[in-house]
Amino acid sequence: MITVALPKGALLKDSIRLLQSVGLDFSAFLDSSNRQLQIQDSNNIAKALLVRAQDVPVYVEYGQAQLGIVGYDVLREKKPKVANLADLKFGSCRLSVAVKASSPYRSALELPAHGRVASKFVNCAREYFENLDLPVEIITLYGSVELGPITGMSEAIVDLVSTGRTLQENGLIEIETLFESTARLIAHPLSYRLNSGNFYQYIEQIRTAIMSPV
């Protein structure tokens, strides 16, 4: 039996809809009274784990789930050893550099050397500024990164932006985009090579479903 790791949060609804279109029903996870983290689909052909987005590639990397759905942003940040099988086209957002709208900075290179950048995406942020050859101090935050510039702790942030509403509400503006992100279908490399549990069939069905959205 195949196990799929699904991410809590923004990508969950579209992930479940996509799997439904290939005959795997995990809609029980959308029930607000649900407390289970592990369910079987109604036809008993597959299992799903409901985990934090950052944990999806962990379960797939260790083979506890053969398939997973997760944002490209998580794959870029964590660099897990998983096979990236398909762009699922939903969950569009971008990882951006943002600063206070009232600051003088309008590009990353204008940021002061040895300034501070707050982010949850510390690896992506570090790599980006290293490539620019701009030495900055990266401050790791776990939530509400926009407070970094607001409180004066950091000149800039590197954070995910989808509608841009949070930035706007907090008087921040985007000045650079590191990369665009969408949801991805990932797989445990060995399970993929062995084609255990009719693996290819599901992957092909999912690929077809993305091409012809409902």
Add this chain to the structure above:
Amino acid sequence: MITVALPKGALLKDSIRLLQSVGLDFSAFLDSSNRQLQIQDSNNIAKALLVRAQDVPVYVEYGQAQLGIVGYDVLREKKPKVANLADLKFGSCRLSVAVKASSPYRSALELPAHGRVASKFVNCAREYFENLDLPVEIITLYGSVELGPITGMSEAIVDLVSTGRTLQENGLIEIETLFESTARLIAHPLSYRLNSGNFYQYIEQIRTAIMSPV
């Protein structure tokens, strides 16, 4: 003006009640419709930031908040450069090693060498098993750590336990305690030494309030 960093989640209510008892009212953060991350108390004598528990010591370390309230567990895991001023006596919990109740393990030393331990507290877990001289692989998870042993990804977990209900519901049992944790009052070391903004007065009032709980 003093700024206090307050943790979202389990410690928030008691933190706000404690500060109210010394004349600082941040109860607006408890309003479920509140979206603000920064507020002033009603007498305009102090400001508060509402941030993730793990971010509290960051704002205090960088001096954006002079005071903060955070669990001892976060201080042990992150080892921030902050002054640990007082044990606030609420938010009791413990960091424990837990395994499946059906497993043969009843102490940490019985765990298999080169086994796997899933945790959000990777530094605490690593240090603990190093002190036991037991080589294990630590798997970083961000949530629902109990899925580690349930899915068979790890033999054990290191996680916070308060009532023990989550463990029980998932068929897990505690076999060791790394340390007990409670909420702590922390301060920016320099602000503390300089006694800016009537610092000592608040700290003394908080210490007195803990001695004589309402």
